[in-house]
Amino acid sequence: MSNSPGAAPPQPPSFEKRLPLALALMMLVLLVSQYIFKPAPGPKPVKPVNEKAAAALTQPAASVPSGPETAPAAGQTQAASEIKTQIDTDLYQIVFSNRGGVATSWVLKSYSNDAGKPLQLIDTAAANVPPPFSVQITGAQPAFDPNTVLYQPKVTNGGLGIEYDYSDGKTTIRKSFQFRKDSYLASVKSVVLENGAAVPSLLTWRGGFGDQAVRNAAATEHTVRYDATAGKLITKTTKDAKNGPISDSGNYTFAGIEDNFFAAVVLPADSSSLEVRTYADEVKLPKEEKAIPFAGVGVSNGAQNDFSLFVGPKDVGILKQVNPKLEQLIDWGFFGVIAKPIFLWLNWTKDHWTNNYGWAIILVTLFINLALFPLRLTSLKSARKMQKLQPQIQAINAKYKNISMRDPRKAEQNQEVMELYKREGVNPVGGCLPMLIQLPFFYAFYRVLAIAIELRHAPWLWVPDLSSPETLPIHLLPIILIVTQFLSQRLTPAAGVDPNQQKMMTFMPLLFGFMFYYASAGLVLYWLTGNLVGIAQQLIINRFMPTPAPPPKAPVKEPVKRTVKK
Numbered sequence: 001m002s003n004s005p006g007a008a009p010p011q012p013p014s015f016e017k018r019l020p021l022a023l024a025l026m027m028l029v030l031l032v033s034q035y036i037f038k039p040a041p042g043p044k045p046v047k048p049v050n051e052k053a054a055a056a057l058t059q060p061a062a063s064v065p066s067g068p069e070t071a072p073a074a075g076q077t078q079a080a081s082e083i084k085t086q087i088d089t090d091l092y093q094i095v096f097s098n099r100g101g102v103a104t105s106w107v108l109k110s111y112s113n114d115a116g117k118p119l120q121l122i123d124t125a126a127a128n129v130p131p132p133f134s135v136q137i138t139g140a141q142p143a144f145d146p147n148t149v150l151y152q153p154k155v156t157n158g159g160l161g162i163e164y165d166y167s168d169g170k171t172t173i174r175k176s177f178q179f180r181k182d183s184y185l186a187s188v189k190s191v192v193l194e195n196g197a198a199v200p201s202l203l204t205w206r207g208g209f210g211d212q213a214v215r216n217a218a219a220t221e222h223t224v225r226y227d228a229t230a231g232k233l234i235t236k237t238t239k240d241a242k243n244g245p246i247s248d249s250g251n252y253t254f255a256g257i258e259d260n261f262f263a264a265v266v267l268p269a270d271s272s273s274l275e276v277r278t279y280a281d282e283v284k285l286p287k288e289e290k291a292i293p294f295a296g297v298g299v300s301n302g303a304q305n306d307f308s309l310f311v312g313p314k315d316v317g318i319l320k321q322v323n324p325k326l327e328q329l330i331d332w333g334f335f336g337v338i339a340k341p342i343f344l345w346l347n348w349t350k351d352h353w354t355n356n357y358g359w360a361i362i363l364v365t366l367f368i369n370l371a372l373f374p375l376r377l378t379s380l381k382s383a384r385k386m387q388k389l390q391p392q393i394q395a396i397n398a399k400y401k402n403i404s405m406r407d408p409r410k411a412e413q414n415q416e417v418m419e420l421y422k423r424e425g426v427n428p429v430g431g432c433l434p435m436l437i438q439l440p441f442f443y444a445f446y447r448v449l450a451i452a453i454e455l456r457h458a459p460w461l462w463v464p465d466l467s468s469p470e471t472l473p474i475h476l477l478p479i480i481l482i483v484t485q486f487l488s489q490r491l492t493p494a495a496g497v498d499p500n501q502q503k504m505m506t507f508m509p510l511l512f513g514f515m516f517y518y519a520s521a522g523l524v525l526y527w528l529t530g531n532l533v534g535i536a537q538q539l540i541i542n543r544f545m546p547t548p549a550p551p552p553k554a555p556v557k558e559p560v561k562r563t564v565k566k
Contacts, residue, residue: 075167075169076167076168076169077152077165077166077167077172078149078150078151078152078166078167078168079098079150079151079152079153080150081150082097082098082099082150083097083098083153084096084097084098084104085097085098085153085155085162087159087160087161087162087177087179088159089160089179089180089181089182090109090181090182091108091109091110091182091183091184091312092106092107092108092109092179092311093105093107093109093118094106094107094179096153096162096177097131098150098151098152098153098164099148099149099150099151100130100131100134100146100147100148100149100151101133101135101151101153101164101166101173101175102130102131102132102133102134102147103122103131103132103133104122104131105120105122105124106120106121106122106132106311107119107120107121108121108262108312108313111262111313113211113212113213113214114211114213114214115213117213119211119262120212121209121210121211121262121264121311122209123207123208123209123212123283123294124212125207125208125212125283125284125285125286126206126207126208126281126283126294128207128281128282128283128284129206129207129279129281129283129296130147130204130206131147132204132205132206132264133175133177133188133203133204133205134146134147134203134204134206135147135173135175135190135192135201135202135203135204136201136202136204136277136298137192137199137200137201138199138200138201138202138300139194139199139200140194140199142168142170142171142194143168143170143171144168144171146166146171146173146192149166150166151164151165151166151173151175152164152165152166156176156178157178157179160178160179160180160181161176161177161178161179162176162177163175163176163177164176170194170195171192171193171194172192172193173190173191173192173193174189174190174191174193175188175189175190176188176189176190183322184310184311184312184313184318184322185308185309185310185322185323186308186309186310186311187307187308187309188203188266188305188306188307188308188309189304189305189306190203190304190305191303191304191305198303198304199303200300200302200303201300201303201305202275202277202298202299202300202305203298203299203300203305204277204279204296204297204298204299205256205257205264205296205297205298206279206281206294206296206297206298207281207283207294207296208221208281208283208294208295208296209221209257209258209259209262209264209295210258210259210260210261210262211259211261211262217259218238218283218292218293218294218295220259220260221257221258221259221294221295222235222236222237222238222257222258222278222295223235223236223255223256223257223258223276223278223295223296223297224236224255224256224257224258224263224265224329225248225250225252225254225255225256225274225276226252226253226254226255226325226328226329227250227251227252227253228251228252228253229251233328233329233331234248236248236278236295237278237295238280238293238294238295239280240278240280241278241279241280241295242280242293245277245278245279245280245298246277246278247275247276247277247278248275248276248277248278249273249274249275249276250273250274251272251273251274252268252273252274252276253267253325253328254266254267254310254325254326254328254329255274255276255297255299256297256299256310257295257296257297258314258329260314260450260451261313261314261451261453261456262311262312262313262314263310263311263312263314263326263329264309264310264311265309265310265326265329266299266301266307266308266309266310267307267308267309267310267323267325267326268301268306268307269301269306269307269308270306272301272302273301273302274299274300274301275298275299275300275301276297276298276299277297277298277299278295278296278297279295279296279297279298280293280294280295280296281293281294281295281296282294308323310322310323310326313453314329314330314451314453315453315454316330316343330451331451332447332448332451333443333444333447334443335440335443335444335447336447338440338441338443338444339443339444339445339447339448342364342441342444342445342448343448343452345364346360346361346364346448346455347360347454349363349364356458356459356460357454357455357458357460357466357522358458358459358460358461358463358466358522358525359460361445361460361466361522361525361526361529362525362529365526365529365530365533366529366533368441368530369529369530369533369534369537370533372437372438373537375437376534376537376541377541380541382426385424385425385426386426388424389420389421389424389426392420393417393420396413396416396417396420397413399413400412400413438530442526442527445522445523445526446520446523449466449467449520449522449523450467450520452467455467455522458522460521460525462476463477463521463525465521466520466521466522466525467520467521467522468520468521469517469518469519469520469521470521475517475518475524477516477521477524477525477528478513478516478517478519478524479513480528481512481513481516481524481527481528481531482509482510482512482513483509484528484531484532484535485508485509485512485513485531486509487535488531488534488535488538489506489508489509491535491538491539491542492538512527
């Protein structure tokens, strides 16, 4: 921990006194980002969307004439008018248009947005960019726009597939989309032929992806690819492509676009190399004054694209069933070794004991704090020892009073203090260990609530969604948390905290309340439960290990009066 520049006070606070404040500031960095950006609440499967509502949203549009119906010239393949085709499976309702051979609507039947409407994965506001599955040819451009011409459609696979063909006699483009009745996995093929020879091209999904009804949706969307050799998930955001599209190539297991809870990724059919292109497209939203950059992706695995396509939720069970490789889409973060087990533990507790994620969070938090109780007890003993040593520490500080941090005698002062700790068997950072141990668990819960689709729309008492902030005009959980923070602070002994720092620490509960006010209700519930358990433990400790009386002050010697002989 670095010291602040400038002259140090005569008796600088010890490492133990400064560490709790530093840890609180660390949590501030994590939570203020959530307060500023107010990230999207984590999705969770909800009741199946009303079929009539979904059908109304994705009803095929009437054919749009493109001009006089004239037969194409010899060697040419094209349609005379726009035709929209609806693909209906147990999981999707998708609308394709032969104008460009693209998807114009992609609705997940089993999921809804925050407004309760069927979840539309295509950003319909992005009218200024080509729709999903548009073609981008990387070489010489043809004489026509491949994303506006009228392809000849052909429904296949008993209504679960669609094929598109277009040719002007020189350039030929073919696309094929084949779906399954009860799977999120589909098959996609495309090829661009120039005078009969295949030329490289990408299939794109631009202008954003996922649930656009959440607050600040653009910040949650990015391109993704998984490098199996390096064993890591690689993401790119609109900031990476702010100066224009960027491309990456390699033997990636899968690649595509995602938000926190849904993904559209391709898996090469033969483990061939993939090119992944990241776009940053400016999209003008209805209620925004200026355009906002949304992520887009283009993928290609050679002159003839041939890959499997997954479009759906990042649900652990679904991903494993569709393709075990796709489980890597769920990024558990830096403390994934803790976050993933906590997620599995929450799921097991909810399924077997509580039938509710809110009560599961409370129960899991209770067990975690009980497991950490021995450490809390050790911390208290260390704090009690520190209290006893305060007179000696103050004597050492007085001995080196008014010396600067650069003075060589400062090292002697620190050495004397450390020798005192060693002689008395005191760990100067022992009181901070419980907070240090709590940080990985705190981040793990934060991560689980941010990405686990199972917790979206999970209710608890008056809270309709544990993965997002409370919806009441006044958020009750953060206010209760402030009260418990004050109570916990009053019950916990503070070893040798100087008056100035003590005054500053009295405002820490208010700071915590400010940080947690716009946090997800589940995260506040976790911290609040930990506070309540800590208060109960502290009351028990104080009952059986009362705080020792402070050492008596040394008697003040009266100055000796001297008589002066006249």
